Amino acid sequence: MRLTVGVEEEFLLLDAEKSQAAPAVDAVLAEVPDDLRGQVAREYLTSQIEINSPPGLDLRALRHSLGLLRAGIAGAAERAGARVAAIGCCPVTGPEPPVVDEPRFHRMVERFGALSPGPGLNGVHVHIGVPDPDIGVRVLNHLRPWLPLLHAATTNSPFAEGRDSGYASWRSVMWERWPSVGPTPYLESHEHYEDLVARLVSSGAMLDEAMLYWYARLSARYPTIELRLGDVCPTLDDTILVAALARGLVGTVLADIEAGRPAPRIDHQLLAAAHWRAAHDGLAGRLVDPADQRSRPAWHLFQRLFDTVRPELERNGDLELTTLLMGRLRARGTGASRQRAVYARTGDIGAVLDLLTLPASPVA
Numbered sequence: 001m002r003l004t005v006g007v008e009e010e011f012l013l014l015d016a017e018k019s020q021a022a023p024a025v026d027a028v029l030a031e032v033p034d035d036l037r038g039q040v041a042r043e044y045l046t047s048q049i050e051i052n053s054p055p056g057l058d059l060r061a062l063r064h065s066l067g068l069l070r071a072g073i074a075g076a077a078e079r080a081g082a083r084v085a086a087i088g089c090c091p092v093t094g095p096e097p098p099v100v101d102e103p104r105f106h107r108m109v110e111r112f113g114a115l116s117p118g119p120g121l122n123g124v125h126v127h128i129g130v131p132d133p134d135i136g137v138r139v140l141n142h143l144r145p146w147l148p149l150l151h152a153a154t155t156n157s158p159f160a161e162g163r164d165s166g167y168a169s170w171r172s173v174m175w176e177r178w179p180s181v182g183p184t185p186y187l188e189s190h191e192h193y194e195d196l197v198a199r200l201v202s203s204g205a206m207l208d209e210a211m212l213y214w215y216a217r218l219s220a221r222y223p224t225i226e227l228r229l230g231d232v233c234p235t236l237d238d239t240i241l242v243a244a245l246a247r248g249l250v251g252t253v254l255a256d257i258e259a260g261r262p263a264p265r266i267d268h269q270l271l272a273a274a275h276w277r278a279a280h281d282g283l284a285g286r287l288v289d290p291a292d293q294r295s296r297p298a299w300h301l302f303q304r305l306f307d308t309v310r311p312e313l314e315r316n317g318d319l320e321l322t323t324l325l326m327g328r329l330r331a332r333g334t335g336a337s338r339q340r341a342v343y344a345r346t347g348d349i350g351a352v353l354d355l356l357t358l359p360a361s362p363v364a
Contacts, residue, residue, distance in 0.1 A: 002316055003254075004129035005247045006055035006224070007066060007239060009232050010122035011358070012085045013047045013077065019350040020094035021047040021119030024082040031076035039069055044105055047097040047119040049073055049084065055127060055222070059318050063240050067362040070236070074358035084358045087335075088157025088171030088231030090119045091349050107207055115177045122171070122232045124154055126243050127224040128250040133190045135254070136218050136225055140184050140193075141263035142253035145290035147183070147215050147229060148274035149305045150249075152298060153242055154230030155282035156335025156356075162349060168282030168336035171231050172275070175213075179205040183271035184214040186263070193218065215275065225250060230279075234335040234356055236363055241325035244318045248309030251316070266293065282334045299330065 015022045023046035032040050041050045051069040053062055070084075077084045097119050099105040130136040155168035167173055175181055180200060187193050200206045209220045219226040227246050233239040253263075274288035277295070281287065287298045306313075306326055313319040332338060339352045346352075 002057050003247055003251055004055040004057060004127075004224070005059070005062060005243050006127040006222075007053045007062065007243055008050060008125040008127070009066070009070075009086075009239065010043050010048055010050045010120075010124075011073065011232060012087055012090055012120060012122055013049055014083045014085050014353060014357070016078075016081050016083055019092055019353050021090050021097055022082045023047050023097035024077070024080055025049050025100065027080035028073065028077045028082060028084075031079040033072055033076075036069060036072040040073060042100045042102075043120065043122075044108075044116065045097050045099055045120040047090075048122060049077075055129065055224070059240055059244055059316075059321055062243060063236055064362075066239060067236055070358050071360055071362040075360040078360050085353055085356045086156070086232050086234045086358060087122065087339075087353070087356045088155075088169055089121050089160070089174060091157070091159030091339075091352060092162050094119070104207065108211075111204070111207065112178070116174065118174075121175050123175075123228060123230060124232045124239060124242065126227045126229070126246040127219060127222055128227070128247050129223060130225050130250070130254075132223075133193075133218055135257065137187045137190045137193050138257050138263070139225055139250055139253055140216050140218070141186055142256055143216050143225075143227075143249065144184055144186070144271055145264055145266050145274075145293075146249055146305060147227065148271070148278040148288060149290070149302055150227065150242060150245060151215070151230045151275055152278035152282050152287055153245075153302065153329065153334060154233055154238070155279065156231035156234055156339070158336040158339055159343070159349060159352065164340065164343075167280050168284065168334065169231050169279040172279035178211075178213055180211055181213040182215070183268060183275060184216045185268060186265055231335065234338065237325050237328055238335065241322060241329060244313065244316075244322045244325070245305065245309060247316065248312040248318065248322075249305070251312035252309050255312075282336045283329075284333065284337055
């Protein structure tokens with residue numbers, strides 16, 4: 001059985017001329033074409049916008065859908081006097097846009113204060129269909145050691161306050177301020193999962209189940225596993241590669257579950273360290289080996305992930321496209337590496353944001 005895959009992407013809205021965030025979401029939404037409006041939404045701040053692809057089986061169809069949505073919001077922003085950037089967090093300081101005027105967001109501000117300073121943290125979420133919540137929880141257990149590798153591949157926010165933060169994903173550092181962010185714990189059952197969620201809400205650390213920000217969770221809305229790994233990707237190539245590997249990984253661990261292979265019980269602190277290393281190095285340095293939790297070259301481990309899921313990629317018809325996209329990522333580097341290369345050449349944060357500004361026509 002092929003698994004469905006869908007993607008949510010969050011973006012930063014910028015002033016059309018200046019390198020600063022623009023609180024323009026309502027103006028942009030008003031310009032979105034009617035046929036796309038059901039897949040475009042507000043996010044937490046008025047300087048953010050989100051797109052949601054329909055779930056499907058075919059990667060090329062997913063790429064086409066996301067391409068239309070990216071181009072659609074880019075064109076809408078252009079008509080509204082703004083632009084859209086695919087970046088994890090704003091690299092420069094400026095006026096802080098207000099939160100979207102919705103009761104839930106105001107409650108979040110009242111409860112949690114200034115945990116997300118700046119114009120917004122923009123991530124990518126990949127949804128993979130699973131048969132039922134009980135199987136879904138077992139999948140979450142098996143995914144835990146692999147997710148830092150996917151986290152590293154999404155790193156796309158090295159700059160903060162106009163300078164290099166020293167991290168490939170500064171967004172990840174800022175995001176982890178929230179009390180419900182972190183590696184998914186080892187779960188004994190679906191009942192255990194639900195009990196943990198209820199206790200976290202009762203503790204005050206979350207307003208509701210939607211604030212469960214583990215790196216992988218059961219979706220509160222769909223019959224899916226939701227991977228909430230890292231920064232929004234700079235290009236469609238990067239997003240589709242991450243989606244393909246995520247689906248391949250879920251399919252691979254489902255086979256492990258069916259074969260009776262247990263999930264490794266890795267210490268929570270070691271997983272937190274692995275995610276920290278992913279945010280710090282991206283794919284340009286070293287990562288933590290899923291097998292023994294020792295540091296090894298990042299690309300060696302990322303290639304092992306690819307080799308591990310290769311049979312599932314082939315079964316899904318994704319191998320040829322994913323192999324091509326792996327080669328492109330290896331040649332270009334992650335979004336963080338690309339941003340640093342532009343800045344090293346120009347010394348201009350504005351040029352970095354130009355690199356990440358979405359075009360108003362679909363990419364072939």
